Amino acid sequence: ERDLNYYYNKFKYGEDCFHYLMSKKVKEILLISTFYDAFIFEQDGRLSEQIFGEYRQLNLSTAPMITSVPTGEEALRILKERQFDLVITMLHVGKITSFDLARQIKENYPDLPILLLLNMESDIPSVDQYRDRMTIFDGVFLWKGDTKLFLAMVKSIEDKRNLEYDTKHGLVRVILLVEDSVQYYSMFLPLFYEEIMKQTQILIREELNDINKRLRMRARPKVILAKTYEEAAEIYEHYKEYIIAVISDISYLHNGKLDNEAGIKLISEVKKNIYDVPTILLSSEFKNSDKAAAIQSTFLYKYSNQLLNNLRKFIVDNLGFGDFVFRDVNGNEIDRARSLIEFEEKLKTIPDETIVYHSKRNHFSAWLMARGETFIARSMRLLTVGDFDSISEVRQHLVSTLNQIRKSRNKGKIINFHPKSLYESNEISRLTEGSLGGKGRGLAFLNALLITMEFEKHFTGVNITLPATAIIGTNEFDQFIRENRIFDRLKENQNDREIGEIFLKGRLSNELTEKLSSFLEIIRYPLAV
Template sequence: MSKGPSMSRDTNDKDHRVLATRYTEFQNLMRHRVNEVLLVSSLYDSFILAQDGQIHELMLSEYTDLNLYNVPGLTRAGNAEEALELIEKGGRFDLIITTAHIGDMSLAEFARKLRAAAPGVPLLLLAYDDRDLQLVSTDEVHRLFERVFLWQGDFRILLAMVKSVEDRLNVEHDTQAMGVQVILLVEDNIRFYSSFLPMIFTEVLRHSQNLLSEGMNLAHKILRMRARPKILHCDTFEEAMELYLRYEKTILGVITDIEFAWGGEKKRNAGAELTRRIKERRPDIPMVLESFQPEVASLAKELGVDFLLKGSATLLQDLRAFMLKNFGFGDFVFYLPDGRKIDRATDMKSLEEKLRTVPEESILYHAERDHFSTWLKARTEFGLADRLKPRKVTDFPSVEALRREIIDSIRDFRRELTRGIVADFRRDSFDPANSFAHIGGGSMGGKARGIAFLNRMIQSEQLASRFPGVRITVPGTVVLCTEVFDEFLERNDLRDFALQSENDEEILRRFSEAKLPHKALVDLTDYLSRVEGPIAVRSSSLLEDSHYQPFAGVYKTVMLPNLHPDLQVRMRQLTQAIQQVYASTFTLRAKSYIAATPYRLEEEK
C-alpha cells in the first residue's frame, strides 16, 4: 500500500488461480544448480581453507546447518595441470574455483586454457592475502575471471561463491515466474564484498530457515527455501543501473558503496548519484550508503537512506541490523511515526492478530511506506504482497477501513494456503471448513487418499469459478496416519493380542482402556477446540478403497454430536471413538473378510 497511483485489486478468481498454481510455481524455482565444483588449490592452501583439510565435510556441515538440501560435490586438483587433465578426461563441473598458487603455469594462461576446455563454466578466483591480490590485480586476470574473492578466515566464503553463481543463473526466470525478490550489492572493494557476501547470504538463508516452521508440509518447507531473495553483486555504475532497471519490480533493497567505477573511471560520487536515480523511481525502496568518510552520513540523510561507516568495528553487525529492519527479515515491528516500537508480529497469524489492536497511526505509518508488502515478500508470500501493494491509503474512507482490509486479506490468504494440499496439522492454520491435515507420519490410508485427491482436484480445476453460485467443498478433515496407529498398538502391547484374539468384546475393552500417543492427543485437543458441530470418525486403512479388493463397510464408523460444553468431555468421546475404529480392524468380521483376500491382517493398518 502506498500513496502512489492506484491499481484495481485482483479479482477473487485471479487470486484463486494464483493460489492454485502456487506450489507448482515454487517447484520451478532454482532450476539451475551448482552440483559439482572443481577447486584448484595446493594442499597447503586447502589446509588453510578448511583448517583440517576436510573441505567437503565443512561444506556439508554448513549446508546442513542452514537446511540446504542440494550440497555440491567438491573435487580438488592440486595444480593447473591436474585440473586440466580432470576436465580432459570427461570431468563435468558447474563451477571452477582456483587459488593463486597453481604450480608453474600463470593464472592468465591457466584461465585461458580453462575457458577453452570448459566453455561457459563460471570461473572464480580465491586469493589468500594482500600478496595474492597484487598478483591478480592485472586487467587481464580480472577479464578472465567472473569475480575475485579474498579469503579472510570465514569458510562461508565458499557458500557465498556457490550461491552467487546460482543466483545469477536463476534470477531471470525466478523473478519473472514468481516475483522472487532481489538484493542488490554495489561494491568494488574485494576485501569488503568478500566480507559482506558470506554474511548477507547466511542471513538470507537463516531467514528462509526461520520460515520453515510456517510451511504447510515438508514439500512446502523445502520449496520456500527456493524462493529466498537473490543476491546480485556488481561493481560499476552502469551494471548497477542495468540490474536495477531489469529487476526494478522485485528489488527488495540496495546496499551501495559511495565510490566505484562510472564511465570507466572511479568516481567519488557514483554511489550518491546511483542512490538519487533509484530514489527518484522508487522513493520507498530501502537503501544504505557505505563509506570510509564519516561526513557522508549527512549526505545519506539528505538522500533519505541509511549510512554505514566502513571503518566501524561493528560494520557487519550494523549491516545485519539494517537488513533485519528494512528488508522484512525477522519479526514485523510496529512503530509509531515518532520511531517508538509498540509491538511485534512473528508470523502471518500474529500479524493478523496484532493488526486488530495496534493504534491507527501505526497502521497508517507502515501502510504508506509499503512495509506490509515488503515484509510479506521477504517471507515468500508474493501473492498476498501483490494484493496489498497496489491499494492507496486514500482509497479507504478511514484508517479502520484500511485495517479491516489488511486483516481480511491476510485471513483469506491464510485459509487459501491450506486448500488443495495435505498439510501438517497446525492449530493456527487449520480451517475447520475446508482444511485437510494429517497428524503423525506414515500412510493416510485409502479413504483419506481419495478425499485428499478430491480436495486437490476441486482446487486445481477451479470448480468454484467454473460454477458461479455453487459451493463445492470437501469437509474439513484430519487424518491420523499409520505411525499413530502403530505407536498406539506398540505402547499398549496390543498387536499380538489383537491378532490372536477371537473375542470382539475383549478386543474392544482392551483398546478402550489403552492410551493414544501424547502428541496425537495434544493435536486432537487443538483440533477439537476449533471444530463445532457433528464429527464423523471413520476408518482409513491401507487396503480400504483399493480398486480390486475394496474393504468398504468392513470397519466401524462412529458419529459424534460434539455438542457438550466441556471440551474434556468431548475429548473423551473423540478418543473413545478412535479406539473403537482401531479395534474394528481386529474383529472376527474383519478377520474373516481379509482371510478371503490375498492380504494378511498384519499388513493392514
C-alpha cells in the same frame, strides 16, 4: 488426457512453476590449489557442511563435491575427463599462470564459471595492476579463514545463473550489492547469505504444508554483486520490480573513471522508483553521512567495529525477516507476531496509530515480500493510507488480504494441524505423521482435484466443497500399539469385545491429545468420525 495432465502438473508444481526455480545448481567443483591449501579448504572450510542446512531443507541428499588438483596442467587434463559446474583457482598454480589457465579453460568451456581465490591481502595490488585481464574470471574473492566464504562463492554463481528465469517465473526478490573492494565484498557476501538462509529457514517453520517448505528455500532472495556504476544501473533497470534492497559503496568506477559520488548518484536514481526500496550507503569517510541523509538513505561507516552487526540488523529489520514487531508512533514495541496466522489475528486489535506508522513505512509489504507474497506485497506498496476513507478500512483490507493469502497457500493441500485451519473448508489437516489410510487418502485426492479444476469457473452456480477435515496418520497407531504394549496383552481366542476393552484402556500420545482438545474446543456442530 491433455486436460488431466494440465491439472496434474498444476497441482504438483503450482501455476508459477516454483518447481523449476534454482534449476542450475553447482554440484561438482574443481579446486586448483597447492596441497596445503586444498587440505585447509577441505578440512577447515568444508563446503558440503556449510550448505548442509539448505540441502536438508530441500530434501536433497548430496552436497557439492570438491575435486582438488595441485597444478593448472592437472586441471586441464581432468576437465577433459569429467564435467564440472564451477572452477575455483588460487593465484599461484604451478608453471602456468592463473590468467593463462582461465583463458584456456574459457576457450574450451566458455560457459564454465571460474572464480579466483586469493589467500593473502598482499596479492590484491597484483590483481588490481592487471584489472583488464581480470575480466576472464567470473569473480575474485579473498580468503581470510571464514568457512562461509565458500557458501557465498557458490551461491553467488548460482544466483547469477538462475536470476533471469527465477525473477520472471517465480517473482524471486533481489538484493543488489555494489562494491568494488575484494576485501569488503568477500566479507559482506558470506554475511548476507548466512542471514538470508537463516531467516528463510525460520520462515519455513511457519509453513503448514511440506511442499511449501521446499519451495520457500528455492524462492529465497538472491544477492547480485556489481562493481561499477554502469553494471549496477543495468541490473537495477532490468530487475527494478524485483529489487528489495540496494547496498552500495560510494566511490567506484563510473564511465571508466573513479567517481567519488557514484553511489550517491545511483541511490538517488533508486529513490525515484515508485516502490520505496530500502538502501544503504557505505563509506570509509564519515563526512559522507550527510550526503546519505540528504537522499534519505541509511549510512554505515566502513571502519566501524559494528559494521557487520549493523548490516545484519538492516537485513532483519528492513527486508521483512524475523517477527513482525508492532510499534507505536514513537517506535516502541507494543506487540509482535511470529507467524502469518498470528499477524492476521493481531492486526484486528492493534491501535489505529500503529497501522498508520507501519503503512507509511511499507513495513507490511516488506514482511509479506519476505514470505514470497510478491504480487500482493507489490500492490500493497502502491497503496497509501490516503487511498482509504478511514483507518478501519485499512485494517479490514489488511486482514482480508492476509486471510486470502493463507487460504490460497493451503488450498487443496494437506497441511500440518493448526486450530485456525478448522474454520476453513477445502483444507485437510494432518494431526499426526504417517500414512493417511485409504479413506483419508481418497478425501485428500478428491479435495485437491476439486480445488485444482476450479469447477466454479466452468459451471456457474455450482459450488462443490469438502468440509474441514482432520486426519490422524498411521504413526499414531503404531505408537499406540507400542507404548500401551497391546500385543503383550492380547491372548488367543479373545473376542472383539475383549480386544476392544484392551484398546479403550490405552492412552493416546500427548501430542494428539493436545491437538484433539484444541479441535473439540472449536467444534460446535455434529462431527463425522
